[in-house]
Each structure stands twice: as structure tokens, then as C-alpha cells.
Amino acid sequence: MSSSNLLIGPHVSIAKDISLAPVRAHELGATGFAIFTKNQRVWNAPALEDSSIRIFKEKLDEFGYDRRAILPHAGYLINPASPDEELWEKSLGLFLDEASRTVSLSLDTINIHPGAFKEGDRIDGIKRSAKMMDEVLRRTPGLRIAIENTAGAGTILGSTFEELDAILSESEEKDRIGFTLDTAHLFGSGYDVSGDPDGVLDQFFSRFGKDRLFGMHLNDSKVPLASHKDRHESIGKGLIGQDAFKAIVKREEVRGIPLILETVDETLWKDEIKLLLEAGA
Numbered sequence: 001m002s003s004s005n006l007l008i009g010p011h012v013s014i015a016k017d018i019s020l021a022p023v024r025a026h027e028l029g030a031t032g033f034a035i036f037t038k039n040q041r042v043w044n045a046p047a048l049e050d051s052s053i054r055i056f057k058e059k060l061d062e063f064g065y066d067r068r069a070i071l072p073h074a075g076y077l078i079n080p081a082s083p084d085e086e087l088w089e090k091s092l093g094l095f096l097d098e099a100s101r102t103v104s105l106s107l108d109t110i111n112i113h114p115g116a117f118k119e120g121d122r123i124d125g126i127k128r129s130a131k132m133m134d135e136v137l138r139r140t141p142g143l144r145i146a147i148e149n150t151a152g153a154g155t156i157l158g159s160t161f162e163e164l165d166a167i168l169s170e171s172e173e174k175d176r177i178g179f180t181l182d183t184a185h186l187f188g189s190g191y192d193v194s195g196d197p198d199g200v201l202d203q204f205f206s207r208f209g210k211d212r213l214f215g216m217h218l219n220d221s222k223v224p225l226a227s228h229k230d231r232h233e234s235i236g237k238g239l240i241g242q243d244a245f246k247a248i249v250k251r252e253e254v255r256g257i258p259l260i261l262e263t264v265d266e267t268l269w270k271d272e273i274k275l276l277l278e279a280g281a
Helices: 018-027 050-063 085-104 122-139 161-170 183-189 197-208 242-249 266-280
Strands: 007-010 033-035 070-072 109-112 144-148 177-182 213-217 258-261
Touching (some): 007 033, 018 050, 033 258, 070 085, 070 258, 085 122, 122 161, 144 213, 161 197, 177 183, 197 213, 197 242, 242 266, 258 266
Parallel strands (some): 109 144, 144 177, 177 213, 213 258
């Protein structure tokens, strides 16, 4: 078994210029990586410069990165499930902007949190979330959306496979929707990826099939199983443990999709990448 189609790397910074992201990933030995397409904590940002887009693409080619090895992450201000009509529309505008940036970089998938319904009925929140996914897909040809599972704090949607399935079922553009599984979020929501990583993945694949898994976030957890909290830790230093991640990267189903580290100590990223690539070899 070869690790050549294991696409592993961190969420790298786009500070100073987005074209530096592939360089930063390459320097770490990453075979894949994630980015934000703009500052993730502001509503408005300058458009990407044509020169930055060109150099970004050139660097991907120079370092041999397949386009599907890159998983852009939508910003944190976007709430697809918001019951506030003004905030929902504002979120849609921001999501459309980030979707457009993704496509301009010749990337075809963007990761998004399903949102929080804040008040009222959970089902209404699921419908609003699916509606936003559909709007973005209809207005952004060539794009796919990867909905990220969550730890399930408060009114945040997407902490169970059943709820992810409910969002998918509400969508009219479901052929272009899949999921990103975050291991720390799985653990926080009650899926024991520490004790039975294969069983958790088998449960996902039995419901959705292999082709709905668009990516994974490989994060250990500072907080216990079913805590409904989201606290990332470095691989092997948290409560999930190194063995679980070694088992995950051995799975045939995770080859060819981005496996992204959002772990807390950047100085360990190079070692984490090496560990996982060797475990999957």
C-alpha cells in the first residue's frame, strides 16, 4: 500500500498573500492542505489580485499538488441556519463571495459549518441550512460543498449522521454536497473514534457511501467523549490517541481526499504529517 495518494497537511496561513500558502505547505512536507480564501473573521475583504491567483496556481503545479488535495474553509461568520433573515442574507452574500474565490483559484470544493438555528425549531434550521447550500451551488457552477460535522454545542447543527443526512435530504442540489468529518467533533458529539475508529467510519459509509466523504479534519481532542465541546489537540496528545489516527489513514476510503490537520501546535505539523504518511504507507 502506498502513501502517495494520502493527501495530508495542515490548515496553512494566507498571511501577506494567498500565493504563499502552497509554499508553506510544501515546506512542511504536506501532500494536501487547507486555506481560508480571505480573513475568516471579517465580512468584507479586498478581491484576490489576479497576480496572486496566477502565482497560487503556478505554485500548486510546481509542487505537484492535485487540485482536490486543497480544501478551502469558509469563514466563521457565515451562519446558514440563522433565523434572522438579515443575517441569513448577509451570510449568503459572504458564502457566495468565498465560493467565487474558491473557483477562481481553480479549486472545486469548499468546507462549511452547517450553522446554528439559535431559536425555534431545529427542523427549520435544517431547512434554512440546506436552502443556503442550494443557493450557493446554483450560483457557483463547478463548486461542491463539504458540510462539516460538529460537536453539537447549544443549537449548532450537524453533530450526528442523522442530522447531516437531514440537511442533505432537504437539498435540491444534493449531487454536489458531501461531508468533511472532523475527528475531534465526532468524539465530542459521542462517536468513539478513539475506541473504534473503523466502526465510526463504517457507520458513516453505510449511510452515505464513500463518495460523500469529501475530506477529513484529523484533530485530537482535549475534551472527553460526548462532551459536546470543540477543543483540538495535537495528534497523540489528546484523548483520542495516536492509534486511532493510524487506523484512519490505513482506510482505502480516505485516499485521494484532503486529510487536514487543525492541530494546535504548528511546530509539530511536520512531525504529524510524517507520522501519518508513514502509518498509511
